[in-house]
Structures are given as C-alpha cells and as structure tokens.
Amino acid sequence: MRWNWQLPDWPNFGFDPSRLRVAEERFLKGSGVVVGTMHHLDEHARQGIVIELISREMVESSAIEGELLDRASVQSSIARQLGLIADKRRSNPAEAGAAELMADLYRRYAVPLSDELLFDWHRMLMNGRRDLADIGAYRTHADPMQIVSGALHAPRVHFEAPPSDSVPLEMARFVAWFNDSSPKGDAPFPAITRAAIAHLWFETIHPFEDGNGRLGRAIAEKALAQSLEAPTLTALAATIHRRRKAYYAELQRASQSNRIDAWMTWFADIVLEAQASTIESIGFLIEKTRLLDRLKDRINPRQEKALIRMMAEGPNGFAGGLSARNYRTITDAASATATRDLAELVELGALERIGERRYARYHLKIPAAANSIIVPGAKA
Structure with a gap:
C-alpha cells in the first residue's frame, strides 16, 4: 500500500470548502x-x-x-x-x-x-x-x-x-x-x-x-x-x-x-x-459555584464533602445517582446521620431524590448549563 505522503500530490490536500x-x-x-x-x-x-x-x-x-x-x-x-x-x-x-x-x-x-x-x-x-x-x-x-x-x-x-x-x-x-x-x-x-x-x-x-x-x-x-x-x-x-x-x-x-x-x-x-x-x-461550573455559595454556612462539612465529590463527576453526578450507602462511604457518617444529611440536602434544593427507602437515589439539582451562559449582546 502507498500512504498519502508517498503520493505525487502530497501534501496538497484536496477537499470541498463549501461543505464546512x-x-x-x-x-x-x-x-x-x-x-x-x-x-x-x-x-x-x-x-x-x-x-x-x-x-x-x-x-x-x-x-x-x-x-x-x-x-x-x-x-x-x-x-x-x-x-x-x-x-x-x-x-x-x-x-x-x-x-x-x-x-x-x-x-x-x-x-x-x-x-x-x-x-x-x-x-x-x-x-x-x-x-x-x-x-x-x-x-x-x-x-x-x-x-x-x-x-x-x-x-x-x-x-x-x-x-x-x-x-x-x-x-x-x-x-x-x-x-x-x-x-x-x-x-x-x-x-x-x-x-x-x-x-x-x-x-x-x-x-x-x-x-x-x-x-x-x-x-x-x-x-x-x-x-x-x-x-x-x-x-x-x-x-x-x-x-x-x-x-x-x-x-x-x-x-x-x-x-x-x-x-x-x-x-x-x-x-x-x-x-x-x-x-x-x-x-455547570458556574452553577456549581453558585450552589456552593448559596449553601455556605447552611450545610455541615460532611454534606459539603459529598456534594463536591458528586460535582467532580460532572453535570450528571454519579451514574445512577448517589445512594445512602455511597454517602456513608464518602463521609464516614452513621446510617441515621446519612439519612438526615441527605434529607436536609433535598430540602435545601441541592439534591433531588428519586425512589424510596433503600432504592432512593440522589441527583444534583443544578440548572441547565444554558441558564448560566451569557450570550454577548443579549439583555440580562
């Protein structure tokens, strides 16, 4: 096989500019x-x-x-x-x-x-x-x-x-x-x-x-x-x-x-x-910062640590959501403490819960990225 650099037209690349x-x-x-x-x-x-x-x-x-x-x-x-x-x-x-x-x-x-x-x-x-x-x-x-x-x-x-x-x-x-x-x-x-x-x-x-x-x-x-x-x-x-x-x-x-x-x-x-x-x-990074600023002095160190860990995964957080067990692993919290912490984060609007009891999963409640982006020339 002859490679592109071995051909007579190298390196005169040909393409149709209108397609781009x-x-x-x-x-x-x-x-x-x-x-x-x-x-x-x-x-x-x-x-x-x-x-x-x-x-x-x-x-x-x-x-x-x-x-x-x-x-x-x-x-x-x-x-x-x-x-x-x-x-x-x-x-x-x-x-x-x-x-x-x-x-x-x-x-x-x-x-x-x-x-x-x-x-x-x-x-x-x-x-x-x-x-x-x-x-x-x-x-x-x-x-x-x-x-x-x-x-x-x-x-x-x-x-x-x-x-x-x-x-x-x-x-x-x-x-x-x-x-x-x-x-x-x-x-x-x-x-x-x-x-x-x-x-x-x-x-x-x-x-x-x-x-x-x-x-x-x-x-x-x-x-x-x-x-x-x-x-x-x-x-x-x-x-x-x-x-x-x-x-x-x-x-x-x-x-x-x-x-x-x-x-x-x-x-x-x-x-x-x-x-x-x-x-x-x-x-997402803008909204993440806004959320943490809003929650400042309203959440404990365990809750802050868990939120930051979820945010590190990107806009969707953990695949499948955060479970109470995941929360305990991240924070070393006892079972009752984890349940209470998670309930407070839901009440504060930081997390959204889907499912009940041991099937409950928690997802970041962060607005869509488009809400945070400023389009030049647009009115606020």
Missing part, C-alpha cells in the same frame, strides 16, 4: 458565547474554570493513548504552572509534564509554531521518561515508524510514517504552512479547516518517537485558539476520547489519499461537539 461553511459559522458563533461568558466572570471563577478545562483536556488526551493521569494532581500542577494558589499535592513526572504543556499552550497560544516550541512541548510531555533515544528532538531511528496492532509474529500495519531522515524537511514545510495559514499569516484559513488539516498533517509525519497524538491534538487546539484570538480550549481530547474508535478509523482512511473530504467533515463535527461540551461544562 456552516460548521465554521457555528463554531465562530459558539466561540463568541464562550469568550463572552468568560469575560463576564470574576477572576476567581474564571481561574477555576480554566484549571478545570485544561486539566480535563490533558487527562483525556493522555487517556486516548492509554496513559491514566490523576485529575486532581494535574489540576494542582496546572494551578502552580499558571501562578495560582494551589495545594501541596505532589504530582508524578508524567502529570507535572502534562500540566506544564497545557499551561504553556494556554499562555502562549498566539506564539508562532516552531521546531523549538515543539521540542519544548515534547520535553515537557516526556518528563521523567528514560526509555527514549530522542527527547526534545525529532526522531532519528532507522526503523520504520509504524502504527501496528495484533500479535508480534503477525502484526497488522495501520499506517507507516515518513522515514526519520525526511522528518526535518517535512516538518519545515508543515511549520511554514501552519504559520502562513494563521489569522495573521499570508494565507489565512478558517478555524476548523486549519485545525483539521494541521492535525492530520502532523499525525502523518509523526515526527517524534512518542507523544505524537497528544502533541497533534495540542496543535489543533492552538490553531482554534489562534483563530479566536483568545486563550481558550475546545475540549477536543475529551470528545475524541468518546469517539476513539472512529477517530483512529478516520485517521487511517485519511492516510490513504490526499483527498480528505471525509476527514474534514468528521473533524468539523467533532469540533462542534467539543465546543458544545465546553459550553455545557462552563455552565
């Missing part, structure tokens, strides 16, 4: 909602949302590659990287490196792409690794860079990247295009279009010995943020993680031709889904 026009318009409109809402929040609330979104993106991006990071440790590391107050939680090298990368992406989204920036990101991401020959540098090994699955004696090759000795030239061409296609470049591209091409192109070159998936998704996020001229994240990794099987299938299909309409359409759908998820998350 509606998606581009929807993305810009949604981005205005996100940026406008963040501007209307106070500094403390904005910092909390930024830390939550950045940490989730890195945790999910690592999970796509099979690496599990502790969310709380990543959050603490990100807070330190951004110069915010953080607890003294210790992070392992992978968590600290991931946090450093995401904080740098957020802070320096507008900086042009370069080999040096990518090398810095790679060193951050590979923090603590001792098994790689090339860290903070493009790969140099002579063996083919392949994506394979199956048994060692009969591997299935899903993709083979360009040989290592051609990577510097390939990356020079990619970096030049990325900067030229930026909003301030000589040939600017629309947001989603640029991010989709950038991610596919970078993944095709696969320039590093490891970490290409996470760096490629960071580049896509950088492309989207530059198009918005705002330090923001679109929750791409979290959405791709939910569509992981389709993601790899679409990448493999796109690696066989430089006519990439199917990839562009699929990626555009993912970006819009990711943006909707980001808007929902921001709304």
